[in-house]
Amino acid sequence: MSPLKILLLSAVIITCLTGCWNRIEINDIAIVTATGVDKINDKNIRLSLQVGTPAKFGNTGTGGGAATGNSTFTVSATGETISDAYRKIQEKLSRRIFLSHSRVLIIGERLAKEGVLFIVDFFARYQDPRLNSFIMFTKGEASELLKNKSLLEKVPSEETRELIKQGIGLKVTIKDFWDMIIAEGIEPVAPRFKLVPLEATNKQPEEESSSPQKVQAISGAAVFKNDQLAGWMNDAETRGILHLRNELEIGVITVNIPQEKGGGKVSVKMTKVKTAFKPVLHDGQLTMKVTSRTEVTVLENASNINLGDTKELAFLQTKLEEDVKQRMQIALHKAQKQFRSDIFGFGRVVYRAYPKAWNKTYKKKWDTTFSELEVIIKSKVEIKRIGLTKNTK
Amino acid sequence: MNKTNQKGDLLTGNLQEDFQEIKNRFDRSSDFCYREFEINAAHKAVILFIDGLVNMDRIDSNVLKPLLTYSGNVLQSEMLPKEIEDIIHSAAVKKEESLHEAVDRVLSGDTLLLVDGVKHSLLISEKSWEQRAIEEPATEAVIYGPREGFTENIRTNTSLVRRRLKTAGLKLESIKLGELSQTEVVIAYLDGIAEQSIVEEVRSRLNRVSIDAIVDSGYIVELIEDNPSSVFPQILQTERPDRLVGNLLEGRVGIMVDNTPFVLIVPITFFQLMNATEDYYERYILASTIRCLRYFFIFVALLFPSIYIAVTTFHQELLPTNLLFSVASARESVPFPVLIAALLMEISFEALREAGLRLPRAIGGTISIVGALVIGQAAVQAGIVGAPLVIVVSITGIASFMFPSYSLTGAIRLLRFPMMFLAAFLGLYGILLGFFLILSHLVRLRSFGVPYLSPLSPFNFSDLKDVFIRVPWWAMNKRPSDTGKKNPNRMRKLLRPHPPQRKK
Numbered sequence: 001m002s003p004l005k006i007l008l009l010s011a012v013i014i015t016c017l018t019g020c021w022n023r024i025e026i027n028d029i030a031i032v033t034a035t036g037v038d039k040i041n042d043k044n045i046r047l048s049l050q051v052g053t054p055a056k057f058g059n060t061g062t063g064g065g066a067a068t069g070n071s072t073f074t075v076s077a078t079g080e081t082i083s084d085a086y087r088k089i090q091e092k093l094s095r096r097i098f099l100s101h102s103r104v105l106i107i108g109e110r111l112a113k114e115g116v117l118f119i120v121d122f123f124a125r126y127q128d129p130r131l132n133s134f135i136m137f138t139k140g141e142a143s144e145l146l147k148n149k150s151l152l153e154k155v156p157s158e159e160t161r162e163l164i165k166q167g168i169g170l171k172v173t174i175k176d177f178w179d180m181i182i183a184e185g186i187e188p189v190a191p192r193f194k195l196v197p198l199e200a201t202n203k204q205p206e207e208e209s210s211s212p213q214k215v216q217a218i219s220g221a222a223v224f225k226n227d228q229l230a231g232w233m234n235d236a237e238t239r240g241i242l243h244l245r246n247e248l249e250i251g252v253i254t255v256n257i258p259q260e261k262g263g264g265k266v267s268v269k270m271t272k273v274k275t276a277f278k279p280v281l282h283d284g285q286l287t288m289k290v291t292s293r294t295e296v297t298v299l300e301n302a303s304n305i306n307l308g309d310t311k312e313l314a315f316l317q318t319k320l321e322e323d324v325k326q327r328m329q330i331a332l333h334k335a336q337k338q339f340r341s342d343i344f345g346f347g348r349v350v351y352r353a354y355p356k357a358w359n360k361t362y363k364k365k366w367d368t369t370f371s372e373l374e375v376i377i378k379s380k381v382e383i384k385r386i387g388l389t390k391n392t393k
Numbered sequence: 394m395n396k397t398n399q400k401g402d403l404l405t406g407n408l409q410e411d412f413q414e415i416k417n418r419f420d421r422s423s424d425f426c427y428r429e430f431e432i433n434a435a436h437k438a439v440i441l442f443i444d445g446l447v448n449m450d451r452i453d454s455n456v457l458k459p460l461l462t463y464s465g466n467v468l469q470s471e472m473l474p475k476e477i478e479d480i481i482h483s484a485a486v487k488k489e490e491s492l493h494e495a496v497d498r499v500l501s502g503d504t505l506l507l508v509d510g511v512k513h514s515l516l517i518s519e520k521s522w523e524q525r526a527i528e529e530p531a532t533e534a535v536i537y538g539p540r541e542g543f544t545e546n547i548r549t550n551t552s553l554v555r556r557r558l559k560t561a562g563l564k565l566e567s568i569k570l571g572e573l574s575q576t577e578v579v580i581a582y583l584d585g586i587a588e589q590s591i592v593e594e595v596r597s598r599l600n601r602v603s604i605d606a607i608v609d610s611g612y613i614v615e616l617i618e619d620n621p622s623s624v625f626p627q628i629l630q631t632e633r634p635d636r637l638v639g640n641l642l643e644g645r646v647g648i649m650v651d652n653t654p655f656v657l658i659v660p661i662t663f664f665q666l667m668n669a670t671e672d673y674y675e676r677y678i679l680a681s682t683i684r685c686l687r688y689f690f691i692f693v694a695l696l697f698p699s700i701y702i703a704v705t706t707f708h709q710e711l712l713p714t715n716l717l718f719s720v721a722s723a724r725e726s727v728p729f730p731v732l733i734a735a736l737l738m739e740i741s742f743e744a745l746r747e748a749g750l751r752l753p754r755a756i757g758g759t760i761s762i763v764g765a766l767v768i769g770q771a772a773v774q775a776g777i778v779g780a781p782l783v784i785v786v787s788i789t790g791i792a793s794f795m796f797p798s799y800s801l802t803g804a805i806r807l808l809r810f811p812m813m814f815l816a817a818f819l820g821l822y823g824i825l826l827g828f829f830l831i832l833s834h835l836v837r838l839r840s841f842g843v844p845y846l847s848p849l850s851p852f853n854f855s856d857l858k859d860v861f862i863r864v865p866w867w868a869m870n871k872r873p874s875d876t877g878k879k880n881p882n883r884m885r886k887l888l889r890p891h892p893p894q895r896k897k
Contacts, residue, residue, distance in 0.1 A: 015818050023706045023820070025731065027724045031717065054721035100710035101717060128710075154718060 036142030185347025240331025264303025707820030
């Protein structure tokens with residue numbers, strides 16, 4: 001046989017010898033959309049997976065495609081490690097678990113208090129899951145939250161993901177979280193996930209007869225030391241964290257106008273926020289200078305101030321600056337005094353500015369230094385636009 | 394090829410013998426006509442022709458009438474031939490001494506005049522036959538540009554080329570190929586622009602051909618191609634005179650074949666196959682954009698089904714999650730693996746296309762549209778294939794119609810199937826392998842010595858001006874260097890039109 005024929009024959013045979021490699025049809029995979037990890041008891045953790053049912057997804061009707069019923073279901077199993085639980089879940093599912101589309105990772109409080117590094121290791125080591133999925137923590141059990149139905153999107157995890165991407169709260173991917181654990185001079189922080197009632201009522205919670213419809217919300221933050229949970233921050237403090245970490249994208253500030261000027265409130269929208277901090281080492285004394293520059297546009301004027309008057313506008317500006325400063329101070333105070341955890345990255349900045357000093361003195365006892373650090377906050381607010389009306393009166 | 398018949402080839406001069414010889418050759422041919430007569434009642438003569446190939450009116454008025462009414466003196470034998478030649482009013486008259494040649498010429502439509510006592514015969518060319526009028530070429534219709542196409546008559550074809558290149562440098566060398574068909578094949582090139590080596594190569598390859606008949610230029614294509622086993626064509630076939638002329642101006646050689654409107658152009662590159670004639674007549678921005686679109690659609694036509702198969706079976710993580718859900722929900726009802734479903738759809742599509750060619754014009758078009766729609770929709774509803782797959786197959790089908798050259802379309806359509814198999818076995822890696830194999834094959838291919846992928850493969854930056862984009866005409870001042878090195882300058886430099894500048 002000529003060499004060409006031999007070559008052709010071997011090419012065909014070898015191609016078939018691979019045995020279809022790692023081929024798997026789409027309707028043989030169970031597409032996982034969200035992952036949740038909890039601690040059950042001292043030894044075991046529980047892994048919960050939110051799996052999508054493709055039959056319910058179809059919007060192209062070939063007669064079917066009913067929108068009734070859930071488009072996802074939750075399956076969970078316990079095990080000693082994540083992989084152990086993973087294998088146990090596969091016993092229950094008729095399709096191969098496919099983690100590549102898992103968009104969010106929710107971790108329960110009890111597990112977070114003990115350390116989450118092993119979870120991050122699983123996500124980093126195994127090829128399937130993505131490092132750019134969002135991580136968040138919850139006060140209750142993660143598996144409960146995965147059962148929540150979605151309102152606007154096809155799958156609940158899509159809703160969660162879009163919610164995080166809005167930028168109202170913190171936006172932390174597993175990779176960011178991992179970076180923050182490993183890096184010196186910064187401690188991890190992640191958003192807090194909870195279910196809140198869809199509608200605001202003025203009834204007392206005990207008086208409600210039927211359970212109100214709950215919806216997902218990102219509100220608050222979880223503060224860590226190393227990889228263990230140190231505590232929670234509420235909504236207002238989270239805004240301060242965002243400000244200090246220079247991650248604020250959108251937000252609204254409302255200020256009270258004092259009675260002398262007419263009373264009432266003014267709301268402004270922040271359009272551009274830039275925060276920078278600079279350490280100053282002077283005589284062995286470390287101080288941190290934080291400068292923040294915010295550009296705002298006035299949204300609502302429910303007071304008597306005349307925005308057309310530049311002096312009044314300057315006054316409003318000062319009030320806003322105070323408000324912003326106070327936000328940052330609240331967050332800073334809690335992080336310093338209560339948690340003693342540097343979630344803003346001050347240590348990192350000190351290292352960049354004074355590497356020798358960092359290596360010699362501060363690295364070892366950064367916790368204590370941080371909690372006693374003197375921080376000078378300077379905030380500047382610029383009112384860029386006041387809208388089309390000077391004064392509604 | 395002309396083969397001289399050694400025995401008894403020459404005419405004897407004896408009318409009865411010669412006439413009998415010729416009549417024997419045309420035995421049992423009902424369209425063979427002759428008329429015996431006497432010139433001036435002294436010299437016997439006979440006129441022979443094939444009915445259907447001659448212009449009867451002209452034969453009557455220019456040949457027979459003068460001969461029959463000749464009332465001059467009875468002439469001596471030596472002066473007879475010249476006198477007869479002077480009598481005949483036709484323009485194309487030729488003396489012929491070889492019997493074999495005379496018979497060949499009669500078969501081509503000439504009229505033969507034999508006179509008793511004269512050693513040579515006279516061949517009078519008054520050809521006329523039924524032929525198709527010059528119409529718009531069916532396979533290469535354009536919006537802008539001339540609508541003349543070649544016909545089956547080689548003389549008409551050469552005249553179409555002559556009208557466009559009124560220079561004596563346009564050489565049209567004629568060869569006869571085919572023992573039984575004696576097809577006239579004309580090699581056309583511009584002396585001074587075409588490389589002599591290429592012309593020589595064409596001549597030698599054509600002279601090598603020894604076949605019983607050339608029915609169409611397609612025969613010649615396979616007999617002189619560099620690599621007939623390749624799926625990619627190395628010779629361009631066109632029906633348009635302007636396309637031929639454009640290529641002649643770039644230094645290429647055209648081969649015109651009698652009885653077929655398709656003219657061959659050699660040597661060509663892959664990018665010649667992708668250029669449409671319209672690109673040169675429209676304005677360059679639009680033409681360049683459409684060209685880029687065409688190149689993009691090569692990949693679509695070749696790889697789209699394969700990529701779909703590979704991504705949905707091996708690399709589901711590459712799809713955006715929402716798209717994955719849609720595809721997954723469509724796949725739920727389908728019993729086959731994706732490869733089988735894709736093959737089913739592709740083969741049905743090809744069958745539809747082929748069937749559409751055979752159907753009469755009136756229902757052909759409707760059937761293909763209705764067929765595609767109905768079959769696609771019905772297949773989705775029956776749950777045999779998924780809706781995304783129907784979309785993939787339709788877009789691939791549309792993409793494969795985008796190429797100006799039918800042979801290239803065929804090549805891409807064929808290559809789709811091995812790619813699908815490779816994708817089904819080896820995923821994206823298989824597609825990559827297949828693509829590399831195709832590419833390595835293309836790079837090795839040559840067309841009459843010119844590498845198939847120039848100016849990309851032996852890289853030549855200045856020639857790229859006509860490959861993926863088409864620079865405006867005032868920027869094309871050099872011919873492409875793969876074939877036009879002999880006479881590189883085409884036009885004056887800096888011909889770009891602009892409004893007059895104000896003098897300072």
